[in-house]
Amino acid sequence: MRRLIALLALLCCTTLAYAQTAPAAAPTLVDDVLTHLAKHQRVRAEFTQRRENPDLAEPQVSTGDLLFVIGKGMMWHTRAPYEDTLVLTGGDTRRLNAQGKLERVRDGNRGVSQVSGMLQGLLAGKTDEAARQFTITAEGSVDNWTLHFVPKQARVARVLAGITLKGDAFLESIDVNLASGERTAISFANTREAGALSPVEASALGAE
C-alpha cells in the first residue's frame, strides 16, 4: 500500500516515458509534461515539506535540499528542524552519518524505502505500475500544469484520497491527501540542473 505514495518520488524529480503505457492516442498533456520533466537527468532543488495531521497541534515543517539522479536514486538532505541526510537507492534507505559513512536504516519507514524501490522500477521503464494504480488527469498547459492521481482501487481509495502535482518546466509541488485528514505538501524552489556531484554524493548514489 505504502508503495503508492512511492509514485511521487518519480514524479517529483522527473523522467518516465509515460507515453508507453498511455492509450495509443495523440500525445496528451500528461505525456507532454512527463516528456518535458524527463529532459533533466540530474536535478537539485530546495524543498519545504509541510505535514498536517489531526493529531498534530500545528503543521510540521521541514526544509532542506535534494539531489535526484535518474537511474540511481536521491539524497534527501533535511537541514531544519534537524540535520539529517537520507540516501534512497534501490529498495533501501541509508543514512549518511556524521563521519560521512552510510548506515542502513533497518526500521526506516517502509514507505520511504519503497519510494526509491518503485522509483528505480519506473525509471527502468516499468511505468505501467503507476497507470495500474491511478487514474491520471491533467489540467493547464505544458508551461503551467496540474496532474491529479486518484487511486483506481477502492481498498486504496479508503486510505489515500489523492495526489496532486503542479509544475512548469520542473515540478513545483506535491500534495498528498489521506482519507484520515492527513496532508503532506512538498514544494520545491530553485530547481536546477545538478551539475557536478560531490565525491560524497557520487559514492552514496553510486554515480560516477
Add this chain to the structure above:
Amino acid sequence: MKPAPTTLRAAAFAAVSLLVCALGVWLLFGRGASPLQTDLLAMLPATERNALAEDAVERLARASGDRMILLVANKDDDAAKDAARELGEALGKDKVFAHVLAELPPFDMEQLVNPFLPYRFHLLTNEDRAALAAPGYDPVETLKRRLNEPFGANVGPKLGDDPFGWLQHWLDRQPWNRSTLVPEDDLLTAHRNDGSYVLVVATLDGSSYDDGVQRRALGALDKAEHEVIAKHPGTHVLRTGAIFYAAAARAGAERDTHVVGIASTVGIAILLLFVFRSMRPLLIAFLSTALGVIGATVATILVFGQLHLLTLVFGAALLGEAVDYSIQYLCARANAGPAWEPMRGVRQVRPALLLALATSLLGYALLALVPFPALRQMAVFAIAGMAVACASVFWLLPALLRNPGNAPLAAPFVRVALAWQRVASGRRSFVVIGVLVLIAIPGWIKLGHDDDIHLLISPPATLEAQTNQIRDIAGFGGGSQFWLVEGDSPEAVLEHEEALTDRLQKEGIAWTGVTGMLPSRKRQAGNLTAVRDALCRNTPGQLGACGELDRAQARSYMIAAGFRAEAADAYAAAFPGNAFTLDDWKRIPAYMPFQYLWMDKGSIVVPQGDVDVERMRAAAHGLPGVSVIDKPASISTLFGEYRGFASLWLGAAMLLVAAAFAWRYGLRGAWRVLLPPLAGIVFSVAALGYLNQPLTLFHLMALMLVLGVGANYAVFLREGEPHSAHTPGAAYAGVLLSAVTALLSFGLLALSTMPALQHFGLTLLLGIGFTALLAPVSAPAPVNSNA
C-alpha cells in the same frame, strides 16, 4: 461318478474363493473412499527421534496440504487478472472445492492494525528495543524525525496511536507485509519482468490423497484452465500442492503396474502356451495366480486398511513367483502322461512346494519385521499371495485337472533344458563357478552405495520447477528442512525460539516463526521496560520510580514534538496496555495460516529462501531445545541403516535356509542345493558393481527374493528329478519355466519409472538369471536314458 474328496475340497475352496473375491470387490470399490494410498509420506517410516519432530514434519508437509496453489501468468496485466478471475469463478462452481480464493473479500486496512493497539507497548522490533536502550536516546528528537520523514504520509496506525512508529515497524515485519504478492484490483498479484502473476488458491473439499477428489479436482482444473487459456492466449498456469504430487505418483505407479502387469501376463501366456501346447494349463496357471493376488489384496487391506501404490506395483511383479506353484503341478501332469492321477500328482509335488513355500514365507516374514510401512505391506501381500496360490494347487487344481494332459512338455524346450543341465551339472561347472567367483571380486570392490531419498520419491521435473517458481514469486511452499524448537511450556518454547531467531537475524538468515508474531512473556516484559526506561531516563532524581511518571513523560514528549494535548493524553492513557498472549495470537484471523507453526510443546521455524543445512545446524548449535530437522537426510540415514540390517538379514536367512536344507538333504546335499542361490547372489552383486550401480536398500531387498526364489529352483529340481527320470531334462525344464516367468514379471520392474523399483527389478533379473542357470548344480546330472 464317485464324489471324490478332491471335488468336495475343491468346491469348498472355490466357494471360499468367491467369497473372498466378493469381499475384495467390496473393499476396493464398495466403500466411499478408495483404499489405494497415494501419499508418499505415508509409506516413509518414522525417522525422527521423537513424536514431536514427526508431527512437525507432518504439519509442514500438510501446510499447503489440501489446497491447490495456482499462479496465473500473462505478459499482459489485464489478461492475467481476467484469466485469474475467470479461473477462480470456474473452479468455484465445482463442488469438489470447498473454497476458491481469487478475488479478495472486502477488508479494511484497519483490520490489520486495530487488533494490535492494546498490545503496542509490548511489541517491539529488536532494532527499536536496541535503539531505546542505547545511551543518548532522545524521545523528542525521535518524534521530530518521524514527523518530518520525506513524503511523510504514512498508512498504517494513526499517527497519534503510534507516534514513535514502534507499532508500524512491528507490523511491517508481519508475514502479510513481507509477501511479494500485493492486493491489486482485489487480486493478489506479483509483477515480474516477464509479466504479471496472479494468485488463485483452491481449497479441496476432502483430502489431496482421496482418489475421487483428486480426479474431480484435476479434471475441473484442466477444463477451467483450458477455457481460460483459449480466451486469453499467452496465459499459463503454474501449479503446486500435494494433490499434484500425489496425482503424479499415482500416474507413474499406474503406468508401471500396467506395463509390468500386462507385459508379464502376455509374456507368461505365450510361454505357457508354447510349453504346454494347450489352453487349459494356461488358464489354470492364471486362475491360481489370480486367486493369490486377490487373496493378497484382501489380506493387505484387512490388515492395513489401505493398499499402497508401491505394494500394488510390487504385487504385479509377484505374479511371477506365485505362478511357480501351478507350473510345477502342470509340469508333473505333462510328464506323467496318460498315467496321470491328480492326487498322486499333488503328493508328488507337495514336498517341493511346501519346502519352497516355507523358505519364501520365512523370507517375507523377516521382511515384515522391518519398521518400514511400505515393506511391511509388501511382506503381508507376498505372504498371503504365496500361501493362497500354493493352497489352490493342493485343493483346487486337482479337481480341475482330472484328465491326463494331452501333450508332454514341448520337446524343443526340454531338449534345450537337458543340454544345459548336462553342461552345468558336471564337475567342470564347479571349476567354472570358482573362476566366476574370482572374476566377481573386482566387481564387489567397485561396489558403492547410495541411500538417497530420491530413490523413493522422484516427482516429475516440471512439477518441481513450477513449485520452485511459485516459491520464488509468491514466497511460499513448505520445505522439509527446518528448525524444531522444544520446551516444557509455551513460554519456554518461545524463549528458546527467540534465542534462535535473534541469532538468525544477526546472521542475516530470513525465517518464518511464531516469535516473529508472538514474543515470549519475558521478551514482552523487556520491551515494556525498554519503553519505560527510555521515557524516564531523562528525569534526573526520579530513576527507579518510574510508575505514573512514564505516562506523564510520554505525554510531555509528544507535546514537545508538536502533538495535540488530546492525542498525547490518549496515548499516555493507553500505556502500558496488555501483554500479547498465545490466545490473542490464535484469535487474530491474519495469523490463522501460520498456526501450523505452533505445537504447544514445540514450534517450527522455517528458513526463507535457500539456506544450506550446514548453516542451519551452525545457527542452532548450542541452543537449548533447538534442533535441525532434515527429513531427506533422516530418510537417507534410515535407508543406510536398513541396508546394513538387510545385509545381516540376508546372511541370517542363508543360515536358516541352509539349516532347512541340511535337515532334508544332509550336509553334503544341502551344500549343493544352496550353491545356486548363493552363487547367484554373489554374481549379481558383482554385476551391479561392474554396471556402476551403487548398492541401495532396494537392491538388497531384491537379493532377499533371489535367495527365496533361487532356493525354490534348487528344491524343485532336486525334488522333481526322481519323478521325471523317464523324461530327462523335464524337471529342469519346469525350473526354467518358473525362472522365465519370474524374469518376465519381476524383471520387467527394471522398466519402472521409480528408481527403487527399477533397482529391484534389475537385481532380480540378474539374480534369478544366474540362479536358474546354476540350478543344475543342485542335483546329479541325469543319466542318458534316451537312445
